[in-house]
Amino acid sequence: DQQVKQNSPSLSVQEGRISILNCDYTNSMFDYFLWYKKYPAEGPTFLISISSIKDKNEDGRFTVFLNKSAKHLSLHIVPSQPGDSAVYFCAASALTSGSRLTFGEGTQLTVNP
Amino acid sequence: GAGVSQTPSNKVTEKGKYVELRCDPISGHTALYWYRQSLGQGPEFLIYFQGTGAADDSGLPNDRFFAVRPEGSVSTLKIQRTERGDSAVYLCASSLRVAGYNEQFFGPGTRLTVL
Numbered sequence: 001d002q003q004v005k006q007n008s009p010s011l012s013v014q015e016g017r018i019s020i021l022n023c024d025y026t027n028s029m030f031d032y033f034l035w036y037k038k039y040p041a042e043g044p045t046f047l048i049s050i051s052s053i054k055d056k057n058e059d060g061r062f063t064v065f066l067n068k069s070a071k072h073l074s075l076h077i078v079p080s081q082p083g084d085s086a087v088y089f090c091a092a093s094a095l096t097s098g099s100r101l102t103f104g105e106g107t108q109l110t111v112n113p
Numbered sequence: 114g115a116g117v118s119q120t121p122s123n124k125v126t127e128k129g130k131y132v133e134l135r136c137d138p139i140s141g142h143t144a145l146y147w148y149r150q151s152l153g154q155g156p157e158f159l160i161y162f163q164g165t166g167a168a169d170d171s172g173l174p175n176d177r178f179f180a181v182r183p184e185g186s187v188s189t190l191k192i193q194r195t196e197r198g199d200s201a202v203y204l205c206a207s208s209l210r211v212a213g214y215n216e217q218f219f220g221p222g223t224r225l226t227v228l
Contacts, residue, residue, distance in 0.1 A: 004155075032214045036219075041221065043204055043206075043221045043222055044219045046218070049214070049216070051214070089155050089156070091155075095214075097169070098169055099144070099161075099208065099214060100161055101146075101148075103155030103156050103157070104155050105154055106154075
């Protein structure tokens, strides 16, 4: 069973516009959520995280929103830049499972100049 | 400082052979994780270590897979009698500790191809 789902395999936006990547989860034990960014032939790189006690976390151009009742989170990137083009993974963790991460399938973001 | 390193970067082997994949975590990181990423999927958890002991190996797909971390630093993932379905990118990550929430730093991965 896929506990973390990213339903959009790809997203294309224009430079300067907002990119919104979405993620849904089913396991109510998840209490910490992360976004990772991955370039080809490299490992995932941590981008931003949010604890379940918050509904928003912001870091520069990146903001993550968490809607616990809907079991949904999203990553907003504004303004988008061509260098943001990568695969973005949503991941979730539960304190009871020792911080192992459960990942979504990923969304390929392409930012066009 | 150095990040997580993994060797080899690529490994091609024949069905039925034995392979070892190595991970060097960031110095001082006590927690070490192995994940497997198949084409078009996100990474899937295999096992994690806190120090030298495997704290959770519930993600290992079967008993052909085994991992060790004898001195609490370098880890080796061992796969016996490889099958074509084992072909994937094997990722290693490390973090300062397991307790609480800690950012996991990933290595570049080892791409395993079983012919």
